Amino acid sequence: MKNNNIKDNRIINRYMTAFAITFILLSATLYVLTNRLDIIEISYGLGDSMAPTNRDRCIDIYYRKISDIEKNEVYSFINPESGHGSTKRVVAVEGDNVKIKDGRLYINGKEDDSLFNENADYSWCEEIDLTLDRGYYFMLGDNRNVSIDSRMYGPVSRSHITGKQILSIY
Numbered sequence: 001m002k003n004n005n006i007k008d009n010r011i012i013n014r015y016m017t018a019f020a021i022t023f024i025l026l027s028a029t030l031y032v033l034t035n036r037l038d039i040i041e042i043s044y045g046l047g048d049s050m051a052p053t054n055r056d057r058c059i060d061i062y063y064r065k066i067s068d069i070e071k072n073e074v075y076s077f078i079n080p081e082s083g084h085g086s087t088k089r090v091v092a093v094e095g096d097n098v099k100i101k102d103g104r105l106y107i108n109g110k111e112d113d114s115l116f117n118e119n120a121d122y123s124w125c126e127e128i129d130l131t132l133d134r135g136y137y138f139m140l141g142d143n144r145n146v147s148i149d150s151r152m153y154g155p156v157s158r159s160h161i162t163g164k165q166i167l168s169i170y
Contacts, residue, residue, distance in 0.1 A: 030042070039064055039065055040061060040064065041061070041062040041063075041076060041163040042059065042061055042062075043059075043062070043076060043085060043087070045059070045087060047146075048143050049088075049141035049142075049146055049147035049148065049149070050087055050089075050141050050147070052143075053168065054087060054168045055170050058168050058169060058170045059168070060076070060165055060167070061165070061167040061168075062075075062163025063163055063164050064162060066163065069090055069158065069161060070093075070164075071091065071092065071096075072089065072091070073090055073164055073165070074088070074090075074164070075087070075139070075161050075162075075165065076162045076163045076165065078162065079160075080153055080156060080160055081153040086139075088139035088140055088141050088149050088156075089139065089140055089141070089142055090138070091107060091112065091138050091139070091140045092107050092108075092137065094132050094133065094135060094136055095131070096132050096138070097130070097132075098130055098132065099127075099128060099129045099130075100122050100125060100126075100128040100129075100151065101127050102123075103121060105117060105120065105122055116142040117144065119144075119145070120145060121145055122144075122151075125151045128151065135158040136155035136156065136157055136158070137150075137155060137156050137158070137161070138150045139155075139156050
């Protein structure tokens, strides 16, 4: 009986040691990627403007070494109005025409039929008709009815975009 307890304790100690080493290595790797190499950005999401993609109080991970900004992808950026970090989906890229008219969103003359636009109500915002300049992007929250986004503060400059979302942990 005594030998079994000693054996069980040794097994538990091995698992605890393996867990501790894994945790330390993972923490060190995340530290290097975020602080030394500036490859990964980790943020704590607040609010429901990106629901259902991101939820309130989720942890978001972004890849910072991005070359091209892609339509329909989620990016972190510095909000040009408030100076705070924000997360939104790119719905239009440089050269695209964005129009909000009669409560509907049009990209390049075609009504937006994305999943996130399904129940969106644009009737409360001003009509918009603009063609995006080089290096500017139109960003909208997935929860279009509560999001504060490019409809309020205008297109976002490439220089304000800080990372592309690769993971959201709820």
